[in-house]
Amino acid sequence: MTGKPEKSKRRKPRLVSFRIRKSPYFEATERYGCRAYTTYNNMYLPLVYKDLVSDYWHIKKGVTLWDVGCQRQVEITGPDAFNYLQHLTSRNLENFKVGQCKYLPLTTPDGGILNDPVCTRVAENQFWLSIADRDIHLWARGLAAGYQMEVKIQEPDVSPLAIQGPKSFDVAGDLFGDWVRELKYFSFKEVDFQGMPILLARSGWSKQGGYELYLRDCSYGDQLWEIVMEAGKPFNIQPATPSSIERVESGLLNYWEDVTEETNPYEVGLGKFVDLDQEVNFIGKEALKAVKTGGIKRKLVGLKIHSEPLNQLAQPWAVESSGKSVGNITSAVYSPDLDENIAYALVAIECSHEGTQVFVDLDGEKIEATISNLPFIDNREVLWSGIKND
Amino acid sequence: MTGKPEKSKRRKPRLVSFRIRKSPYFEATERYGCRAYTTYNNMYLPLVYKDLVSDYWHIKKGVTLWDVGCQRQVEITGPDAFNYLQHLTSRNLENFKVGQCKYLPLTTPDGGILNDPVCTRVAENQFWLSIADRDIHLWARGLAAGYQMEVKIQEPDVSPLAIQGPKSFDVAGDLFGDWVRELKYFSFKEVDFQGMPILLARSGWSKQGGYELYLRDCSYGDQLWEIVMEAGKPFNIQPATPSSIERVESGLLNYWEDVTEETNPYEVGLGKFVDLDQEVNFIGKEALKAVKTGGIKRKLVGLKIHSEPLNQLAQPWAVESSGKSVGNITSAVYSPDLDENIAYALVAIECSHEGTQVFVDLDGEKIEATISNLPFIDNREVLWSGIKND
Numbered sequence: 001m002t003g004k005p006e007k008s009k010r011r012k013p014r015l016v017s018f019r020i021r022k023s024p025y026f027e028a029t030e031r032y033g034c035r036a037y038t039t040y041n042n043m044y045l046p047l048v049y050k051d052l053v054s055d056y057w058h059i060k061k062g063v064t065l066w067d068v069g070c071q072r073q074v075e076i077t078g079p080d081a082f083n084y085l086q087h088l089t090s091r092n093l094e095n096f097k098v099g100q101c102k103y104l105p106l107t108t109p110d111g112g113i114l115n116d117p118v119c120t121r122v123a124e125n126q127f128w129l130s131i132a133d134r135d136i137h138l139w140a141r142g143l144a145a146g147y148q149m150e151v152k153i154q155e156p157d158v159s160p161l162a163i164q165g166p167k168s169f170d171v172a173g174d175l176f177g178d179w180v181r182e183l184k185y186f187s188f189k190e191v192d193f194q195g196m197p198i199l200l201a202r203s204g205w206s207k208q209g210g211y212e213l214y215l216r217d218c219s220y221g222d223q224l225w226e227i228v229m230e231a232g233k234p235f236n237i238q239p240a241t242p243s244s245i246e247r248v249e250s251g252l253l254n255y256w257e258d259v260t261e262e263t264n265p266y267e268v269g270l271g272k273f274v275d276l277d278q279e280v281n282f283i284g285k286e287a288l289k290a291v292k293t294g295g296i297k298r299k300l301v302g303l304k305i306h307s308e309p310l311n312q313l314a315q316p317w318a319v320e321s322s323g324k325s326v327g328n329i330t331s332a333v334y335s336p337d338l339d340e341n342i343a344y345a346l347v348a349i350e351c352s353h354e355g356t357q358v359f360v361d362l363d364g365e366k367i368e369a370t371i372s373n374l375p376f377i378d379n380r381e382v383l384w385s386g387i388k389n390d
Numbered sequence: 391m392t393g394k395p396e397k398s399k400r401r402k403p404r405l406v407s408f409r410i411r412k413s414p415y416f417e418a419t420e421r422y423g424c425r426a427y428t429t430y431n432n433m434y435l436p437l438v439y440k441d442l443v444s445d446y447w448h449i450k451k452g453v454t455l456w457d458v459g460c461q462r463q464v465e466i467t468g469p470d471a472f473n474y475l476q477h478l479t480s481r482n483l484e485n486f487k488v489g490q491c492k493y494l495p496l497t498t499p500d501g502g503i504l505n506d507p508v509c510t511r512v513a514e515n516q517f518w519l520s521i522a523d524r525d526i527h528l529w530a531r532g533l534a535a536g537y538q539m540e541v542k543i544q545e546p547d548v549s550p551l552a553i554q555g556p557k558s559f560d561v562a563g564d565l566f567g568d569w570v571r572e573l574k575y576f577s578f579k580e581v582d583f584q585g586m587p588i589l590l591a592r593s594g595w596s597k598q599g600g601y602e603l604y605l606r607d608c609s610y611g612d613q614l615w616e617i618v619m620e621a622g623k624p625f626n627i628q629p630a631t632p633s634s635i636e637r638v639e640s641g642l643l644n645y646w647e648d649v650t651e652e653t654n655p656y657e658v659g660l661g662k663f664v665d666l667d668q669e670v671n672f673i674g675k676e677a678l679k680a681v682k683t684g685g686i687k688r689k690l691v692g693l694k695i696h697s698e699p700l701n702q703l704a705q706p707w708a709v710e711s712s713g714k715s716v717g718n719i720t721s722a723v724y725s726p727d728l729d730e731n732i733a734y735a736l737v738a739i740e741c742s743h744e745g746t747q748v749f750v751d752l753d754g755e756k757i758e759a760t761i762s763n764l765p766f767i768d769n770r771e772v773l774w775s776g777i778k779n780d
Contacts, residue, residue, distance in 0.1 A: 019523065019646040020428070038410070039429045042523070042646075109535070114528075133409065133432070135525035138504075142532015145499070256409040256432075 020044060023069025024159050024221020032229075032239045040070035040133045046241045053336055055240040059208055060337065063167035064240035065228055068205070068212070069159035069221070073128040074117075074137050080149035081125040087147070087282050088140070089119075090265060092275035096121055101186040101203055105265050105273055106136065111287030112261040113268070114139065116253065118203060120188060120214070128158065128214075132255035143283075157218050158199075163228060164210035166382055167235045172211050175231045176200060180211065185383060188214075194227070196220045205242045207250035207379040245333045248342055251302075251375025257314075258300055258330040258344050264291055267346070268300040269374065298327060299352040302372035305341040305360050309334040318361040319345045319369070326351045329360060335376065342376050343369075410434060413459025414549050414611020422619075422629045430460035430523045436631045443726055445630040449598055450727065453557035454630035455618055458595070458602070459549035459611070463518040464507075464527050470539035471515040477537070477672050478530070479509075480655060482665035486511055491576040491593055495655050495663055496526065501677030502651040503658070504529065506643065508593060510578060510604070518548065518604075522645035533673075547608050548589075553618060554600035556772055557625045562601050565621045566590060570601065575773060578604075584617070586610045595632045597640035597769040635723045638732055641692075641765025647704075648690060648720040648734050654681055657736070658690040659764065688717060689742040692762035695731035695750050699724040708751040709735045709759070716741045719750060725766065732766050733759075 021043040029046050037044040046067055049055055058064050076085055086093050089104040096102055098121050106114040106129075115136050117129040129136060140153045163171055172180045176191060180200065183189065188201035199214035215224055229237060244254075253259050258268060265274050265288070276289055303319070314332035318325045327347030335342050343360075351358060356371040411433040419436050427434040436457055439445055448454050466475055476483050479494040486492055488511050496504040496519075505526050507519040519526060530543045553561055562570045566581060570590065573579065578591035589604035605614055619627060634644075643649050648658060655664050655678070666679055693709070704722035708715045717737030725732050733750075741748060746761040 019644065135528055138525055138529035139532045142529045142534075142536060144532075146532060146536020254409065 023067055024215065024218035025067035025069055025161060025225050028222050028225040029067050029239065034239070034241075041072045041131065041135070043070035043072070045070045046239070048241065049239050052243070052245065055238075056243045056245045056336065058238050059165050059206055059240055059243050059246050061166070063163060063165040063171050063210075063232060063235050063237045065225070065232065065237055066162040066164060066204075066239075066241055067225075068162050068242065070133075071130045071160045072137075073130055073156055073158045073214075074140055075154050075156045075158075076127045076129070076140070076151055077125055077154075078149075078151040079125060080151050081127055083280075084144065084147065084149045084151045085119070085127055086278075086280045088143070090274040090282055090284060090288060092278045094278075098123055099187055099189070101188060101201055103186075103273070105270050106139075107265070107282065107284030107288070108261055109283055109287065110261075111264045111284040111291055113255075113259050113263055113265060113270070114261060116255055116259055116270075118186075120199065120201065122199065128156070130160065134255065157216065159215045159218050159221060161213045161215060161221075161224060161228070162204045162210060163213070163232075163237075164204045164206045164240075165208045167237075168208075168210035170235050171228070171232045171237060172200075174234075175228065183211075193224075196224055198224075205252060206246050207252065207375070207377075207383050208246065209382045244331075245335060248331055248333050248344065249335050249337065249375065249377040250379055253300075253344075254331060258346075263300070263346070264288065264296075266291055266296045267298055296349060298346050298348055300330065300344055300346050301352050302374045302376060303329070303332075303343040303345045303358070303360070303369050304372050305332060305343055305362075305367055305369045307341060307362065307365075307367045310341050314343065315363075317363075319347050319351075320359045320361060320366070321348075321351050321356075325361075326358065338376060342372075344374075347371070413457050414605065414608035415457035415459055415551060415615050418612050418615040419457050419629065424629070424631075431462045431521065431525070433460040433462070435460045436629070438631065439629050442633070442635065445628075446633045446635045446726065448628050449555050449596055449630055449633050449636050451556070453553060453555040453561050453600075453622055453625050453627045455615070455622065455627055456552040456554060456594075456629075456631055457615075458552050458632065460523075461520045461550045462527075463520055463546055463548045463604075464530055465544050465546045465548075466517045466519070466530070466541055467515055467544075468539075468541040469515060470541050471517055473670075474534065474537065474539045474541045475509070475517055476668075476670045478533070480664040480672055480674060480678060482668045484668075488513055489577055489579070491578060491591055493576075493663070495660050496529075497655070497672065497674030497678070498651055499673055499677065500651075501654045501674040501681055503645075503649050503653055503655060503660070504651060506645055506649055506660075508576075510589065510591065512589065518546070520550065524645065547606060549605045549608050549611060551603045551605060551611075551614060551618070552594045552600060553603070553622075553627075554594045554596045554630075555598045557627075558598075558600035560625050561618070561622045561627060562590075564624075565618065573601075583614075586614055588614075595642060596636050597642065597765070597767075597773050598636065599772045634721075635725060638721055638723050638734065639725050639727065639765065639767040640769055643690075643734075644721060648736075653690070653736070654678065654686075656681055656686045657688055685739075687739055688736050689739055690720065690734055690736050691742050692764045692766060693719070693722075693733040693735045693748075693750070693759050694762050695722060695733055695752075695757055695759045697731060697752065697755075697757045700731050704733065705753075707753075709737050709741075710749045710751060710756065711738075711741050711746075715751075716748065728766060732762075734764075737761070 034046040036047040091104040120128040183202045197216040204210040316328045319327040332343035424436040426437040481494040510518040573592045587606040594600040706718045709717040722733035
């Protein structure tokens with residue numbers, strides 16, 4: 001087993017920029033046939049192996065391995081770490097225990113969402129923010145300097161690798177032992193796995209069940225990838241990528257698409273992660289109080305678009321009612337499982353009720369659409385039980 | 391002239407992410423045959439039209455049009471704008487006048503380089519940092535909150551379009567009038583150009599001469615592109631991209647390659663932009679004092695690599711002397727003009743003198759190389775005179 005492709009292959013000129021970082025799994029993804037990459041946190045993120053639909057079905061029915069090393073960690077340590085973190089987010093963290101992961105919106109002074117990381121409490125005074133695509137590291141350092149709290153902000157040598165799909169429990173069980181089947185959703189254990197330091201979390205950016213292996217030493221990247229692929233063989237594991245289809249079906253939000261700094265937690269269904277009654281004056285608290293008092297004017301909703309299967313990436317197409325624009329699409333895909341076009345849209349509150357009929361302006365064509373509850377597919381049974389398999 | 395490609399073309403599925411921003415020139419770049427993009431400041435940046443070498447020759451011999459809308463501006467306004475800015479950079483700004491642009495390294499508390507933008511003093515209390523690839527916006531906001539100065543930090547609706555190459559003076563002269571030929575290097579004038587608000591600067595990321603048109607209303611993007619292409623016809627203008635070859639020949643640094651947070655200004659030839667004697671305690675002043683006192687241990691140098699023309703992107707190949715590693719390559723290209731492989735490397739100070747013989751470990755092959763002064767090609771005559779044409 002070697003991590004290096006043959007020399008001839010490496011000498012081939014490629015439009016890969018030195019400026020953009022490579023995860024420790026990058027060479028493996030190339031060997032395994034990744035056909036296209038995007039960038040995320042200034043690092044290559046695989047986009048497609050076979051094709052988007054095959055990769056999607058494999059996530060839903062089998063088990064897949066994802067290079068998500070681009071989920072960079074912003075590590076907060078030091079005596080003031082907890083207090084500092086509580087200032088960054090609207091979520092009340094008082095019950096946040098070591099061993100847990102929590103999804104927490106980071107807020108701006110205006111109450112917008114700066115990012116929506118999953119935070120891991122690695123130790124009493126050690127937190128990792130597993131960030132969406134944005135250099136939160138710079139924000140966190142600037143603020144820490146401002147607050148003059150005793151914290152240290154850095155990007156540690158940590159590179160997540162995700163095993164996702166309903167058969168992930170079998171693969172991880174064979175690899176790490178049966179205890180991983182009982183690991184609670186959004187909790188983790190630190191393991192020494194064949195000499196590799198890994199924080200093993202039951203989490204991941206799909207709702208098909210699975211694990212994220214936070215590898216704490218990038219030099220093992222290729223080795224870890226190959227060990228997981230080998231263990232996954234009996235379950236027909238395949239390399240894949242976070243699925244833009246599955247995540248819309250499952251109600252997962254994507255930062256920069258459905259959530260941006262221009263949206264606040266109440267608008268995008270994250271109001272449960274805002275605690276205005278806590279003592280700490282977290283960033284954005286006053287602004288969010290005003291939003292709550294005044295009520296929101298628009299809301300992120302599901303939308304079924306009644307047209308031929310969409311074969312293009314979504315654009316911010318206008319959503320219309322009675323001939324007037326009432327909002328915009330934020331994501332849209334064709335779901336092979338539902339055989340429908342499903343979308344998210346930010347629409348005026350008066351048009352946000354389930355069943356409301358609207359139109360989507362698809363490059364000039366007015367297409368009928370219906371407001372729908374989220375998620376489109378509720379997969380909590382698999383997600384929370386951890387024992388279901390087909 | 392319409393900015394929209396035909397519908398059939400737009401309906402073609404593409405692996406273009408909604409998450410990554412498009413500049414106001416994006417559709418034009420597609421129409422004009424851009425073959426590949428990279429991302430920069432979370433926005434698409436054209437990488438190649440014809441091929442890297444043709445595009446390069448056209449920049450050096452003719453005139454080219456670049457979509458550099460991804461050079462996002464971090465705007466600093468407010469009564470404390472100047473004082474705040476002076477804290478961000480090691481460069482002494484006391485002679486910085488409205489109408490000028492200045493290259494200024496932003497420094498970290500440790501004296502490293504956070505970014506190396508060109509700053510435009512648009513008005514007495516209005517500055518634009520035209521940033522390299524990094525979300526400096528977040529750093530600047532975090533710090534402003536910390537300093538509690540009266541400043542506002544935002545990303546304005548400004549999208550640079552560059553006209554670069556020795557014939558750029560003719561194109562810009564025809565477009566804007568002969569006065570642009572006399573515009574001093576790194577200065578600007580605001581113009582109302584056929585109703586479009588533009589800050590026209592004599593600048594750009596090549597040393598072939600040229601202009602950057604800071605368009606201040608993105609809705610005119612397509613229109614401006616077409617007007618420039620039309621005016622450039624007699625001079626055979628072609629769309630191109632910042633050239634990774636030309637910039638190494640000309641001694642331009644690329645953030646994330648040659649310059650990072652791990653390098654300080656003294657190491658990479660930017661010591662002239664550090665003023666330790668000024669009164670303001672800019673970020674990193676103490677750390678840089680210590681560096682100056684102790685002396686630098688390594689230095690960014692030019693390197694000629696005596697091998698067959700490189701046909702791959704540079705890797706951080708080791709530079710060796712007497713069988714020991716003394717540093718690393720940071721950029722390397724084959725220069726068709728010089729018919730040599732030219733590179734930058736960060737090497738131990740004792741190996742940094744011109745003419746020093748070293749070896750480069752090119753994937754296992756030890757290739758002879760010679761330390762060279764920078765720039766490889768001195769093009770100041772074209773750059774500063776603004777009147778030379780072939």
